[in-house]
Amino acid sequence: MNYDAIVIGAGMSGLAAGIRLAMFDKKVVVLEKHSIPGGLNSYYRRSHRQFDVGLHALTNFIKKGDKGKPFSKLIKQLRIPYDDFKLMPQTYSKIQFPDCTLKFSNEFELLISEVSEKFPNQIDQFNKLVEEVKNFNELDLNQAYASSRDVLKKILSDEILIEMILCPLLIYGSAWENDMDFAQFVIMFKSLYFEGFSRPEGGVRTIISLLMKKFEEAGGEIRFRTAVTEVIVNEKNEAIGVKTEKEELRSGIILSSAGYPETVRMTPKLSMMASPRVGAMTFLESIFVFEKKIPLDQNDSTIIFYNDSKRYSYQRAENFFDPNSAVICYPDNYESLNREGEGIVRVTFMANYDQWKNLSKESYLTMKEKVGESAFKLVQNLNPNFDGQMVFKDVFSPTTIERYTWHLNGTVYGSIDKTRDGRTPVKNLFIIGTDQGFLGIVGSILSGISMANLHGLMNGAET
Amino acid sequence: MTAHNIRQIVLDIIADIAPDESVDSIDDSKSLREQLDLDSMDFLDIVMELRKRHKVEVPQEDYPKLATLESCVAYLSPKFA
Numbered sequence: 285m286n287y288d289a290i291v292i293g294a295g296m297s298g299l300a301a302g303i304r305l306a307m308f309d310k311k312v313v314v315l316e317k318h319s320i321p322g323g324l325n326s327y328y329r330r331s332h333r334q335f336d337v338g339l340h341a342l343t344n345f346i347k348k349g350d351k352g353k354p355f356s357k358l359i360k361q362l363r364i365p366y367d368d369f370k371l372m373p374q375t376y377s378k379i380q381f382p383d384c385t386l387k388f389s390n391e392f393e394l395l396i397s398e399v400s401e402k403f404p405n406q407i408d409q410f411n412k413l414v415e416e417v418k419n420f421n422e423l424d425l426n427q428a429y430a431s432s433r434d435v436l437k438k439i440l441s442d443e444i445l446i447e448m449i450l451c452p453l454l455i456y457g458s459a460w461e462n463d464m465d466f467a468q469f470v471i472m473f474k475s476l477y478f479e480g481f482s483r484p485e486g487g488v489r490t491i492i493s494l495l496m497k498k499f500e501e502a503g504g505e506i507r508f509r510t511a512v513t514e515v516i517v518n519e520k521n522e523a524i525g526v527k528t529e530k531e532e533l534r535s536g537i538i539l540s541s542a543g544y545p546e547t548v549r550m551t552p553k554l555s556m557m558a559s560p561r562v563g564a565m566t567f568l569e570s571i572f573v574f575e576k577k578i579p580l581d582q583n584d585s586t587i588i589f590y591n592d593s594k595r596y597s598y599q600r601a602e603n604f605f606d607p608n609s610a611v612i613c614y615p616d617n618y619e620s621l622n623r624e625g626e627g628i629v630r631v632t633f634m635a636n637y638d639q640w641k642n643l644s645k646e647s648y649l650t651m652k653e654k655v656g657e658s659a660f661k662l663v664q665n666l667n668p669n670f671d672g673q674m675v676f677k678d679v680f681s682p683t684t685i686e687r688y689t690w691h692l693n694g695t696v697y698g699s700i701d702k703t704r705d706g707r708t709p710v711k712n713l714f715i716i717g718t719d720q721g722f723l724g725i726v727g728s729i730l731s732g733i734s735m736a737n738l739h740g741l742m743n744g745a746e747t
Numbered sequence: 748m749t750a751h752n753i754r755q756i757v758l759d760i761i762a763d764i765a766p767d768e769s770v771d772s773i774d775d776s777k778s779l780r781e782q783l784d785l786d787s788m789d790f791l792d793i794v795m796e797l798r799k800r801h802k803v804e805v806p807q808e809d810y811p812k813l814a815t816l817e818s819c820v821a822y823l824s825p826k827f828a
Contacts, residue, residue, distance in 0.1 A: 308795050348767065351784035360789055365766040737788060741795065 286534045287311045289740050290526055292512050293541035295323020296725050297717030299495040300732030301539050303362055305740045306504035314504065315528065317511040317690055322492050323541065324689050324696060325725055330678055335571060336488040338696065340587060340613040340630060341481035344726040345373055345390050353479060354726055361733045364494055370485035372618040374586035377481065379448045381591050386448055390480030399445070406442045413439045422470040425704045432469035447596040452476055452589045454598040455611055457723040459563040459697040461599040468721065475724065481586060483618045491725065515713060517553040523713035537740055541717035543691050544699045557709035560701040564600040566682035566694040570631045570659035574672035577616045577627035582669050588612040604640065604651055605633040607658045612666060627672060631659035637682040637693040652679045697723060706735040714739050748827040750820050757819045760796040764789055775816040803827065
């Protein structure tokens with residue numbers, strides 16, 4: 285079979301790339317190893333309940349009609365009307381450290397006033413940082429890498445403020461431990477603090493079904509349970525197709541959303557020329573279902589970035605998981621949701637892949653139980669007056685993530701080494717998605733769009 | 748094809764590209780980019796749609812000629828003749 289383009293992976297970036305290519309009459313097939321779409325942002329069902337795998341919040345919130353933002357770009361490039369996403373904005377979120385809490389919402393002014401109230405001697409410097417972020421061109425695919433901590437230390441002098449600002453940005457998108465590339469920092473700062481959070485009504489399924497529908501309408505082909513076993517490269521160092529377990533497919537270009545190290549692994553020729561490092565950051569997610577929702581007068585925040593010491597440690601957990609910090613998500617606390625029915629709380633801890641990988645079946649279950657207890661205790665501490673009974677609990681681990689996404693070591697934010705223009709040393713083989721460097725759902729979708737435009741529709745010529 | 752038809756062809760494409768924009772109130776003599784939320788990626792879409800739907804080619808050096816609705820009609824008229 286011959287195609288104009290093969291896309292590996294039916295996650296956010298793969299589907300978006302597929303849509304763009306199919307829209308302009310390219311013959312494109314998306315190959316997905318799993319039986320359902322979504323990739324790192326998929327969904328599952330347990331005990332008659334629907335859960336999202338990873339979605340806490342959709343970043344880059346815009347109101348209908350807002351212009352020139354990443355989300356508005358996505359709407360136009362995919363031609364999906366704003367209203368179809370059914371976005372429900374967050375109430376507000378907070379960064380909670382031992383002696384200080386900073387609130388932020390979809391109105392950036394809230395964070396400014398919080399900083400000026402809690403760090404009065406830093407507000408001028410903070411405004412300077414904001415200017416720097418505003419003027420930085422994070423979309424330049426040729427930006428040099430720089431440490432965000434170094435940049436922040438030059439501007440801000442209060443270490444706690446630096447830690448607090450970094451905390452949500454690191455855990456919502458850094459493949460590096462304890463730091464992030466400054467271009468990434470700028471993307472995340474704008475996505476989280478300037479623009480903010482929302483959640484589509486119906487969760488991640490709403491987005492996935494919009495993408496699937498658009499792709500099919502545009503004439504794209506998608507195959508599930510179809511694993512690519514090898515990317516075929518000819519003597520001229522050009523990718524010319526892929527092998528699946530059943531057959532060989534030929535194609536002019538290949539866009540892989542499997543991850544950079546994962547793509548290297550399926551491309552013997554590439555493994556001689558590139559060795560992107562597998563990241564260390566992987567997570568544990570505990571999901572609790574309560575018989576009722578936490579009343580808003582007890583807790584009305586959407587997401588809490590919790591840390592119990594002055595320094596924020598964002599690194600591979602030393603001992604299976606790190607209970608000293610967490611992200612607590614209250615998916616019920618988005619605006620315009622009704623208050624009836626069961627309540628859900630999600631808790632994310634940083635984890636240690638190697639330790640989880642080496643557990644016996646029995647100790648694995650015991651350890652998962654321990655994580656659940658720790659997360660539950662944290663939820664209780666944060667909601668001391670809530671008396672709702674827990675009716676269901678699920679914990680998933682780095683090995684669960686690896687099992688369903690085939691991301692080496694259960695990494696969620698991919699490789700430490702990104703390829704910003706998507707190019708690899710093999711011609712016609714491109715990386716899209718997390719390892720191209722745009723993160724989160726909106727980032728991944730934009731990655732798929734921009735890489736499909738650049739390499740699939742414009743033959744590599746940037747406008 | 749009349750100027751009116753060509754104007755409509757361009758408007759139809761814009762309406763598809765920018766599903767949330769209202770194309771009814773566009774001022775023909777003013778820059779499309781300034782009136783609507785269109786960037787270089789979107790202009791590329793207009794060009795690709797002209798090729799896809801009407802087999803009309805617009806080389807990259809001519810993109811500036813698509814700046815306003817008026818200039819679109821003037822530039823595209825001979826191509827649709």
